[in-house]
Amino acid sequence: MLSSPRHAPPKRWGEHIATLAVALLSWGSIAILAGIIGFLVYRGGQVLSWEFLTAPMREGMQKGGIAPALVGSLWLTAVAILTAAFISTAAGAYLSEFARPSRFKNLIEFLVTTLAGIPSVVYGLFGLALFVTALGLGASILAGGLTLALLSLPLLIRNAQEAFAAVPRALKEASLGIGASEIQTFFRITLPMALPRILTGLVLASGRVLGETAPILFTVAAYYLPTYPHSLLEPTMALPYHLYVLITSGTNIQATYPMAFGTALVLLLLTLCLTGIAAYLRYRLKKSYRV
Amino acid sequence: MYKVEAHAVSVWYGDHQALYKVSLQLERNQVLALIGPSGCGKSTFLRLLNRMNDFIPGFRMEGKILIDGEDIYAPHVDPVHLRRRVGMVFQKPTPFPFSIYENVAYGLRLQNRLKESQIRERVEQALRQAALWDEVKDNLKKSALALSGGQQQRLCIARALAVRPSLLLMDEPTSALDPISTAKIEELIHELRQTYTIVIVTHNMQQAARISDVTAFFHMGRLIECSRTKDFFTNPTHPETLRYITGRFG
Amino acid sequence: MRDRWGKKAFQAAAATTILILGGLTLFLFQEGLPTLWKSPYEGVTYAVHPQNPLPHLSPEAVQALVRGETTWTALGGPEAPVVPVYLANLDRYVSAHAPAPLFKHILDSLATLPGVLFALPPSLLPARTKPIDVPWNGWKALFASARWSPTYEPIPSVGVWSLLIGSLWVSAIGLLVVVPLGIAMAVYVVEFLPKKLYYAIKMLWEVLAGLPSVVVGFWGLMVLVPWIQKIFHLEDGETALTAGILLGWMTLPLMASLVEEALQAIPPLLIESSYGLGATQWQTILRLKLPYIMPSIFTATLLSAGRILGETMVVLIVSGNAPLLSWSPLMPVRTLPATLAAELGEAPVGSYHYHVLFFLGIILFLITVSLNALAYVIQPKTRSA
Ligand SMILES: Nc1ncnc2c1ncn2[C@@H]1O[C@H](COP(=O)(O)OP(=O)(O)OP(=O)(O)O)[C@@H](O)[C@H]1O
Ligand SMILES: [Mg+2]
Numbered sequence: 001m002l003s004s005p006r007h008a009p010p011k012r013w014g015e016h017i018a019t020l021a022v023a024l025l026s027w028g029s030i031a032i033l034a035g036i037i038g039f040l041v042y043r044g045g046q047v048l049s050w051e052f053l054t055a056p057m058r059e060g061m062q063k064g065g066i067a068p069a070l071v072g073s074l075w076l077t078a079v080a081i082l083t084a085a086f087i088s089t090a091a092g093a094y095l096s097e098f099a100r101p102s103r104f105k106n107l108i109e110f111l112v113t114t115l116a117g118i119p120s121v122v123y124g125l126f127g128l129a130l131f132v133t134a135l136g137l138g139a140s141i142l143a144g145g146l147t148l149a150l151l152s153l154p155l156l157i158r159n160a161q162e163a164f165a166a167v168p169r170a171l172k173e174a175s176l177g178i179g180a181s182e183i184q185t186f187f188r189i190t191l192p193m194a195l196p197r198i199l200t201g202l203v204l205a206s207g208r209v210l211g212e213t214a215p216i217l218f219t220v221a222a223y224y225l226p227t228y229p230h231s232l233l234e235p236t237m238a239l240p241y242h243l244y245v246l247i248t249s250g251t252n253i254q255a256t257y258p259m260a261f262g263t264a265l266v267l268l269l270l271t272l273c274l275t276g277i278a279a280y281l282r283y284r285l286k287k288s289y290r291v
Numbered sequence: 292m293y294k295v296e297a298h299a300v301s302v303w304y305g306d307h308q309a310l311y312k313v314s315l316q317l318e319r320n321q322v323l324a325l326i327g328p329s330g331c332g333k334s335t336f337l338r339l340l341n342r343m344n345d346f347i348p349g350f351r352m353e354g355k356i357l358i359d360g361e362d363i364y365a366p367h368v369d370p371v372h373l374r375r376r377v378g379m380v381f382q383k384p385t386p387f388p389f390s391i392y393e394n395v396a397y398g399l400r401l402q403n404r405l406k407e408s409q410i411r412e413r414v415e416q417a418l419r420q421a422a423l424w425d426e427v428k429d430n431l432k433k434s435a436l437a438l439s440g441g442q443q444q445r446l447c448i449a450r451a452l453a454v455r456p457s458l459l460l461m462d463e464p465t466s467a468l469d470p471i472s473t474a475k476i477e478e479l480i481h482e483l484r485q486t487y488t489i490v491i492v493t494h495n496m497q498q499a500a501r502i503s504d505v506t507a508f509f510h511m512g513r514l515i516e517c518s519r520t521k522d523f524f525t526n527p528t529h530p531e532t533l534r535y536i537t538g539r540f541g
Numbered sequence: 542m543r544d545r546w547g548k549k550a551f552q553a554a555a556a557t558t559i560l561i562l563g564g565l566t567l568f569l570f571q572e573g574l575p576t577l578w579k580s581p582y583e584g585v586t587y588a589v590h591p592q593n594p595l596p597h598l599s600p601e602a603v604q605a606l607v608r609g610e611t612t613w614t615a616l617g618g619p620e621a622p623v624v625p626v627y628l629a630n631l632d633r634y635v636s637a638h639a640p641a642p643l644f645k646h647i648l649d650s651l652a653t654l655p656g657v658l659f660a661l662p663p664s665l666l667p668a669r670t671k672p673i674d675v676p677w678n679g680w681k682a683l684f685a686s687a688r689w690s691p692t693y694e695p696i697p698s699v700g701v702w703s704l705l706i707g708s709l710w711v712s713a714i715g716l717l718v719v720v721p722l723g724i725a726m727a728v729y730v731v732e733f734l735p736k737k738l739y740y741a742i743k744m745l746w747e748v749l750a751g752l753p754s755v756v757v758g759f760w761g762l763m764v765l766v767p768w769i770q771k772i773f774h775l776e777d778g779e780t781a782l783t784a785g786i787l788l789g790w791m792t793l794p795l796m797a798s799l800v801e802e803a804l805q806a807i808p809p810l811l812i813e814s815s816y817g818l819g820a821t822q823w824q825t826i827l828r829l830k831l832p833y834i835m836p837s838i839f840t841a842t843l844l845s846a847g848r849i850l851g852e853t854m855v856v857l858i859v860s861g862n863a864p865l866l867s868w869s870p871l872m873p874v875r876t877l878p879a880t881l882a883a884e885l886g887e888a889p890v891g892s893y894h895y896h897v898l899f900f901l902g903i904i905l906f907l908i909t910v911s912l913n914a915l916a917y918v919i920q921p922k923t924r925s926a
Contacts, residue, residue, distance in 0.1 A: 014823070018823050022728050022729040023733060025722055025729070026726045026729040026730070029790065033745065033748065033749050036752070036760045040756070040760065090550065090555070091554040093554075094552050094554060097551075098548050098552070099552075099555070108556070108559070110917060111562050113913060113917050114562065114910055114917070115558060117847045117848075117910065117913030117916075118851070118906060118909055118913075119847075119850070119852070119878055119905060120851065121878040121905070122851070122906050122909075124882075124885075125568075125569060125572075125881065126565045126568055126569065128885070129568040129569070129899070130564060133890055153557075153561065154558075157555075157558070181544045182544055183548070204747075204751070207751045208751055210753070211751070211752070211754070211756070213755045213854045214853040214854060214881075214882055217886060218885050218886055240854075244755050244857075247858065248857075248858065264756050267753055267755075267756055268752070268753070268756050271753055271756075275747055275750075278747070279744040280744065343813060346813075371819055371820070371821050372819070374817055375818070381814060383810060385810045385813075385814040387814070387815075387829060387832075387833070388832075397829075398818035398819060398820075401819055401821075402819070447814070450818065454819060
């Protein structure tokens, strides 16, 4: 009566199959990620050497290393993240700490979401029109770095906003209660407490920025420039664009493949390290706040 | 044969013991009210009866629970099947974000394929039983979320009734409702006892006195007293029961 | 007082977002909109033999004449072979280093041919010719044609349809991959994944989201392209399908985490109600949970579509890059962003080509912004239940 009497409950094979299906799809997608990483580690590992990391390219980019591109990428990332760090932290602080619910605040939040959805290649266009042409910076590290900074702002603003919001209200109120002003409270309590999360966001963003290609295509990246930049107003090579050049427009593509695998691996490892560190930090932080 | 029998039921959530050797019997077509202070194990006991506790990680039980004489925790029992025979209504109304009609039909569509005409029939029947039909019959397609709280709760009762359970569990079904809606639901429970056996958790002792045939008083995971409601409130045998119903508790 | 100014500084930082979006819009439109009224042959005069009766020619007719796809006779002109003379093909007739008198003499003799068609700056045009009007309509050129050949001389073809359709193919395939896969993955994570692995999988999502797209594109080129080629017996595995699959996969973290969030936000009592009515786990998923989060799935789909539409490098590398009208996902395509990335480097600042590319940028900007704005506006407000 209650059950189909006296034998085991029905197996519901349909349910098991459905469960198996979603599990397979999920792990399958993850397996592709593992496949990409494994493939590049295997093929790129054969090229990787000290020389590869520290020497400039030679012989039509078929020999030598990738040092100029590596250095260029680091410069770009540094300029972008340093610029974006201040603006995004201040903007995030405003949204989380100082803004009363108002039209202005809603507008900014809406804009942050909107900006986050604009494709990076459009930021590249903007960088070309504004920094390279209108401001006359030319194709330079500064122009590219600023373009990348704009690109990473939405992500960073949201991150900073969440970081400030996660600081327990009680602490802020305690500080206000003993007579500290809002700004004092912010610099002495809220900012130090939120800093780990903000830094995590910056690390994550540098991983993203490092791998971006489209925004630097027209604002900074040099096709072939095997020297190291002396100032921020010079163009430079960069890892992602170098990889793109190697696989699509080298003079002898077959011969440049080993270099391409090496470059891809270096780029992959750098971004993996940065995103890995950030992700690890973030989930540790999340756990520690939860308890 | 009793409708519900509990034999020395103990329950643990992880290391925490929530029920201590609870035993009671309930006859068919009776209303059992579970009362007691917060955290005493009323909901735990109620949720044992349709194996809702199975979902809670760390849940463990000892003892036996029989419904219609059958051990519902025996290995061959399918909890899904059990829940189709034991309906449940929660503390807050829980309408699904579908139309009124689809809410009531939800449970019916889960089972063997009924024809749409049969479903329509049973939806109407359930809504009538839940005394909601007259209020909603003209807009069955309307979203259930647009109903008032009391209507939503009656809708949830109708939804539970539609699958034709023989036992109905209610966990503080009126605690989120205004007095008028509460009165309607109490009236409804009164009607339903003709056909159903009902177990209801309530914090309101007047309510227990008004609607139940049997009352059980829980305290700190133990069943302190369980007797006919009339005797329970006029002539409690246990000093703690007396203290509780006279409000000198805790 | 100090506090007030401090706050103003923070407010100013927040206001940079307005500046950025404003500046972005301003520059895009400033550089892109001239496409609608500027003609690609400003400073060039079209002229024909004085006896040529035609009063004007359409740009398409000029293109067809130059390409040899039509004749003067077909257009109602003289019965003579077409002799197009324009800057890019001048050296066919006379070397650029020829002395000025010779240069002029050759142009003059070309002008005597009845089928001649000049497209030259007025200073170079021989005297004995009849100027002919070639009216340019920017809208028509952009939207009434599917031919993309923006540097073709003397008149470029800038029909955006092949690119739009390329973007559409890739996005459609990408969404077909990411929507079901993202939902499946979110369901798996919420319903079946052991709690211990939860943070591990979230970390993997983060890593996947952070993969440089050029690296993914490279892997696609090395591995996926040959597979697709083999599976479908194609001459070339660089197709819309290849790009769509990769893009869908790359967008998985976005889609899956949005759906996961929505699933986690379903009120537990609602879920218990479903189980209480005798639903099984999958019945609860399919009949309650997924319908319940349908609005969130919809916004997640919009956001994913925006992401896929804007992705550049992967498409540039694995989609074959042919600006052709594709009627099958197994054909190569060229999307809007890939076109920008491939061509803007070569377009001189201020040239017609440059403006057209910015116009493509406007289209891309408007599509992605409206997708995101729509998602923002209709995003399900946290329901109370
Ligand atoms: N999911 C759970 N996990 C762990 N412990 C639980 C869980 N649910 C209930 N408990 C514990 O079991 C005991 C009994 O809880 P129960 O919900 O049955 O009480 P109750 O009588 O229904 O209280 P209330 O009147 O507040 O609803 C309490 O001590 C509670 O903390
Ligand atoms: Mg309870």
